[in-house]
Amino acid sequence: MDDATPALKLLNPSAEVRLIGQSIEGGRNRFGAASERIVVAAAAGTSAQLAYDLPEAIVLSETRLAAWVSCNRPGAQLAATVILPRAIDDETGEPRRLLIRSNKNGGGGDWEQLDFSDIAKELRSQARVARAHFGGVMDEREAKVTQLVILAPGGAGHTEVWVDQVAMYGVLNVGGKAPGATPNGVVPASAVTPVENTGAATATTSPVAAVSGKPPAVPRIIQWQGEPLEFLQKLGFDAVWMGRPPVDAEIADARRLGMFIVCEPPTPEQMRTLPLDGRFAQVMAWDLGTLTQPGDLELCHRWSQAIEYYESAPSRPVLLRPTGMTREASRIADLVMIGRPTLGSTISWPAYGSWLVQQRRLVRGGTPLWVNVETHCGAHFASQLGALRGSSAAIVPATFHDLTMATAAAFSVSPRGFCFQSQASLAGGEPENQLRGLALELTNLRLGLAEPWLAGGKSATVAQSSRPDLSGLVVKVERSHLIIPLRWSDQALAPDRKPNSQPISFKLPGVPESSDAYLLSIAGSQRLPAKRVTGGLQLTVDHLPDDAFLLVTEDGYAYSHIERYLRQHAARATHARVELAALRRQQAAQALAALPGIDARAELAPVDAQMTAVVETMRRNDNAAAFACAAEAERLLDEALARVGALTAPTLPAGSAPLPLDWTTLAELRSLEAALPNGSAAQPLPGGDFEDLNVLLQSGWQRIEQSVAGVKTAVRLSPEAPGQGSYCLELQVQSEAPDGTPPALAASPVWVTSPPLQTPPGHLIEISGLVRVAEAPLGLADPLVIFDSIGGEEGAIRIESSPAWRPFRMVRVPTPGAEMRLTIALGGVGRAQVDGLAVRYIPLQGATVAQTPR
DSSP: OOSSSOOOEESOOSSSEEEEEEEEEESSOSSSSEEEEEEEEEOTTOEEEEEEEEEEEEOOTTOEEEEEEEESSTTOEEEEEEEEEEEEOTTTOSEEEEEEEOOOOOOOSSOEEEEEOOHHHHHHHHHHHHHHHHOSOOOOTTOEEEEEEEEEEOOSSOEEEEEEEEEEESOEETTSOOOTTOSSSOOOSSOOOOOOOSSOOOTTSOHHHHHHOOOOSSOEEEEOSSOOHHHHHHTTOSEEEOSSOOOHHHHHHHHHHTOEEEEOOOOHHHHTTSOBSGGGTTEEEEEEEEEOSGGGHHHHHHHHHHHHHHBSOTTOOEEEEESSOHHHHHHHOSEEEEOOOOTTSSOBHHHHHHHHHHHHHHSOTTOOEEEEEESBOOHHHHHHHHHHHTSSOOOOBOOHHHHHHHHHHHGGGOOSOEEEEOSSOTTSOOHHHHHHHHHHHHHHHHHHHTHHHHHHOEEEEEEEESSTTEEEEEEEETTEEEEEEEESSOBTTOOOOOOOSSOEEEEETTOOTTOEEEEEETTEEEEEOEEEETTEEEEEESOOOTTOEEEEESOHHHHHHHHHHHHHHHHHHHHHHHHHHHHHHHHHHHHHHTSTTOOHHHHHHHHHHHHHHHHHHHHTTOHHHHHHHHHHHHHHHHHHHHHHHHHHOTTOOTTTSSSOOOGGGHHHHHHHHHHTTSSOOOEEOTTTTOOOHHHHHHHTOEEEEOOOTTEEEEEEEEOSSOSSSSOEEEEEEEEOSTTOOOOOOSSOSEEEEOOOEEOOTTEEEEEEEEEEESSOOBSSSOOEEEEETTTTGGGOEEESOEEEEEEEEEEEOOOTTOEEOEEEEEOSBEEEEEEEEEEEEEEOTTSOOOOOOO
16 A cells, blocks of 8 residues: 555445545555555444455455454454356346455454455355345356455444555466366356266156166265366265356266266256256255355245256255254255264264264254265364464364264264265375375275165164173164164274273174174174173174174175175275375374474384284285284374373363364474463453453453244353352253253354454464353253354363363464454253453464464
């Protein structure tokens, strides 16, 4: 903003919004020699739209706008002017223009960086609203951002805005076309054209089945990030999940390979001229997107009705992905996808399994479920790791153990598909993506082994074991029972504990004594002893790997199927497991070499012994033994990681730490641990002492609740034995049932949020406080949950019960200009108390934490 000529212009002059003055001023600038000052008069409830022209750029998922702003009122926010070349206004003949708002308000006062990082997401959301409003085509493909817009709030007197350093990131200039391989961005200008059918549909066969065969009964779907479909097929995937409709070349490619596509359907207006016929034969489901707000219900319902009207394949389902609106989604969609972050989080696998079961109970009877599984830690972890490294968001991959536990928990809801979430291409040669690819290939092989029971089985019983932390889910197909071991003591970050030296036994009621029993892995099978005991048939196994199944069958054909599958895949499964263990061992060696005071040789010696055994067993072509040795090497690596992590960052357990524990994050966790003794003294969070209701409200605390039948909620300042002072914050959820039975809850019915906090550049932010939960809340898998806008729900601290006051702490790494809001949510029927919230800012000396550009 150092030019002599002002760059901003007022887009919406009217009687209520007037430009008073505009100039380039020196002496009050954030960067360079000057900044632009603009003064407007705007009525309360309105805003002045101050636009800065940008080079036209195609909107991508990475597109981000930022500007340094100082406004004399709170509430300024960024927006963007976006033109839609494919949506023509019938009256003007010109492409429609949308003003896309970030919905993130500035605090006002001194300089602050306003950021708009979800342009593509907000465009999709607001385009739906525009479709309903205008009633015509609102095709957001090839959308282009043309202006950064500052929305200056109105009110009594004048609004004064200072602007400096406008920036745009992650753009693709419109001089060339967007690549067709962009997964969730735009598609090329050519429309989808028909692909020649290889046959005609019969009266009893849908076009999907007639053209390219029936979609798999339990598909394994990967979120597509532009990878070649042949590559994904070799990893064991049946389908790709796109964030936009496919183009003709992608449809033809999927047809050639026999793969399928899950994608957004054409708009209702487009369907009038673009019938949902054989050209979309490879589309196995129409994805209507996420359902997060009641206001989206009508739009989703209208879209679903339009699909039903124009659909040529009545068996093709419509999919919705709800967040806290599972019941409502099942009333509109034929398929519902459920899932939540687990990697790096504090949620235990039993709690995750319980949450899945609760979602199953909420959906309309008979609605099939797809389960969403993470392949790497979520965006909140990734952005904090990127901020520490001074780079873009970084990937921390899921291990095979993580994927095994997540998919095993999903068996409890009889899923009809697994969707693997991926925000980065698996085809890259980076080590983290190699690890993800191998872990996913092994996971798909494991799911393929169980596919007959997933597709046609019924969850009959639960098999109790001789260990209190272990049970088995029994899925029955005719005379065969598949047992999926479920461990109830592991948490999302905890490594697998070495099995007890005592044999493990399972008891299956109602199974004939003539049945044969087997231990199955994707590398081989082993006959197990079984005998009749009181209460059923008892199986005994000396060692039970996490990824193993148990098979009990009277049907020789069932075991013949297993043998054929193992002959086809056991060798590849073994090589993949060995390669995965070798890569993780290499990762561990590099991490240990960079840590002082750690005896890397001693830590790796047991692992190396197992890898030596791998070589010997591979020479004998003993796949099962080589697979077992590689699995043991990985288990030992997990144990070593837990030990080293406890030594490196002893005060940063899961929930408190801003990063997941991984070999690739140990260096950053060590830097964080070293920084914690420094920094400012803890100061009370505004209103966080919970002593005065007026102060609480004036500080910006907000109470939010969902209207849930069968419960009533309360938020109050309670004098009952506070942790500090005279009062504490108390959240309560009560059942209205006469017997106090908690109803099924889709999400937390009540929560409170703090005012926003700004962190100085190059600093960490630490939030601490006290919490008490007299009894574990009932009705939802989530107890009392404390999380923030930087760490997200995956970084939440969960307190199931704590009769006495206990302290908590969370450390976060804000990206430049990000604000932090704290959320305290009560997930079930019960009562929880919080007190003494404090904030501290900690400089990261000598670290590479991202600094705001100057």
